[in-house]
Amino acid sequence: MSERKLFQAADLGSRVDQTDKPAIGIITSDDRADETARTVLRARRNGHSVLVTHRANEGGEAVSFASQLGAQIVTPSTDRNDESLVQTLTNASQQLGFPGLIVHSDLEEYIDYDRSVLEHTREDAYAVRARTERTGGLDDVLVAIPAYNEADSIGDVVAQARSHVDTVLVIDDGSADETAERARDAGATVFEHRTNRGYGGALRTAFRQADRRGADHLIVLDGDGQHDPDDIPKLLAEQRETGAEIVIGSRFDPDSETDLPVYRRFGLWVVNTIVNIGLNTGRSGSRISDTQSGFRAYDARAIRSLANEDRIGDRMDASIDVIYHAYRNGYRIDEIGTTIDYDVENASSHDPISHGLVLARNAITTAGFERPLPVLGAPGFLVSLFGLVTVSFLFMEYTPAVLSSPLVVFLSVVAFLTGLVICVWAVVVEAVSMATDRDT
Numbered sequence: 001m002s003e004r005k006l007f008q009a010a011d012l013g014s015r016v017d018q019t020d021k022p023a024i025g026i027i028t029s030d031d032r033a034d035e036t037a038r039t040v041l042r043a044r045r046n047g048h049s050v051l052v053t054h055r056a057n058e059g060g061e062a063v064s065f066a067s068q069l070g071a072q073i074v075t076p077s078t079d080r081n082d083e084s085l086v087q088t089l090t091n092a093s094q095q096l097g098f099p100g101l102i103v104h105s106d107l108e109e110y111i112d113y114d115r116s117v118l119e120h121t122r123e124d125a126y127a128v129r130a131r132t133e134r135t136g137g138l139d140d141v142l143v144a145i146p147a148y149n150e151a152d153s154i155g156d157v158v159a160q161a162r163s164h165v166d167t168v169l170v171i172d173d174g175s176a177d178e179t180a181e182r183a184r185d186a187g188a189t190v191f192e193h194r195t196n197r198g199y200g201g202a203l204r205t206a207f208r209q210a211d212r213r214g215a216d217h218l219i220v221l222d223g224d225g226q227h228d229p230d231d232i233p234k235l236l237a238e239q240r241e242t243g244a245e246i247v248i249g250s251r252f253d254p255d256s257e258t259d260l261p262v263y264r265r266f267g268l269w270v271v272n273t274i275v276n277i278g279l280n281t282g283r284s285g286s287r288i289s290d291t292q293s294g295f296r297a298y299d300a301r302a303i304r305s306l307a308n309e310d311r312i313g314d315r316m317d318a319s320i321d322v323i324y325h326a327y328r329n330g331y332r333i334d335e336i337g338t339t340i341d342y343d344v345e346n347a348s349s350h351d352p353i354s355h356g357l358v359l360a361r362n363a364i365t366t367a368g369f370e371r372p373l374p375v376l377g378a379p380g381f382l383v384s385l386f387g388l389v390t391v392s393f394l395f396m397e398y399t400p401a402v403l404s405s406p407l408v409v410f411l412s413v414v415a416f417l418t419g420l421v422i423c424v425w426a427v428v429v430e431a432v433s434m435a436t437d438r439d440t
Helices: 003-009 030-045 060-068 082-095 113-122 155-162 177-187 197-213 229-242 261-277 298-306 319-328 350-371 372-395 406-439
Strands: 023-028 049-055 101-104 127-129 141-147 167-173 190-194 217-221 246-250 296-299 331-335
Touching: 023 030, 023 060, 023 082, 030 049, 030 060, 030 229, 049 060, 049 082, 082 101, 082 127, 101 113, 113 127, 141 155, 141 177, 141 197, 141 229, 155 167, 155 177, 167 177, 167 197, 177 190, 190 197, 197 298, 197 319, 217 229, 217 298, 217 331, 229 246, 229 296, 229 331, 229 406, 261 319, 296 298, 298 319, 372 406
Parallel strands: 023 049, 023 101, 101 127, 141 167, 141 217, 167 190, 246 331
Antiparallel strands: 217 296, 246 296
């Protein structure tokens, strides 16, 4: 078919997305409507333009879905074998100016975009077949369980997790009991820390081990039995369906049946609010309802970057550090409902008040460095304004007695100066941040 005839036959529309990435070429059929829609969504989410051709005479619902989702439909020639369809997509891709083409025809499989682009870079060919994730089984999934003195519960957690995946890694964080032995007896691989490094230290080990093993997905859950390992397939399905780099099992999702004590619910609301202000999710409409849930799924891209991240702290507030890492890297974070059981016998022994204060302090500190003007500058301005207004009453003809006392005057001056210092600090941090962004 000539180039002219190809474009006369192709419903390519008046505009095609321009990109420096190879286009994704999909070969579909009438019975692959759902798979086609999913593949188009994931491809566009990963920054690729999509060309779709079909084996059937009309393409049916699959082609209709693809078109509505922004894919360009390429009508095939009369010869509809796969080799001919690949050539049809290749011709269209070349004429549209894409630097290459990644062809995907087995729509039950999920495209591994990083590996596919790397393969295209290495191959001396314009069009290459897509590399896919190993979705036929769960051997590409690593479940990691940070554990510290969890001998009473770790065996059951490992056994339940192994009913869903083949590989379970327990990070024994310097336990003084039989955590490591019981984890091995249940079928887990155990990585032992000689000393206790804290939750963040165990989490860093999980990322590095997952990266070394080449895992496509990493599921992290607690070893005390509060998280339900039967929700592992739900997190994986959500990640594979949406392409989100991180999926969080949320206690605040409508599908969650978690019974949160009032004090814990309030503390989490405070921390979640501070973190979301730092992320500016209110403007983007992507608020994270549960920033502190440790039940999470990470894809290969997130695993690689987090394995090399040196800003993850050692303590329980490492969950916040991971969230901000995702924010800085432009990762998508999705949430699904999960139920956390706080009535288990071996639940976390952290004092909720001190733990909450640590989380709040880290959230405020990190948010202040990420968005200094709204997080620090605005409160500083209000404090300074309050002090200034209070002091100004001294210069009025009538000053209320309560405002003229030396203590009130002193506190007002302190408030004004403190707010002023905070404002200056916020401006300095913002300037340094902008300069750093320009340099990078």
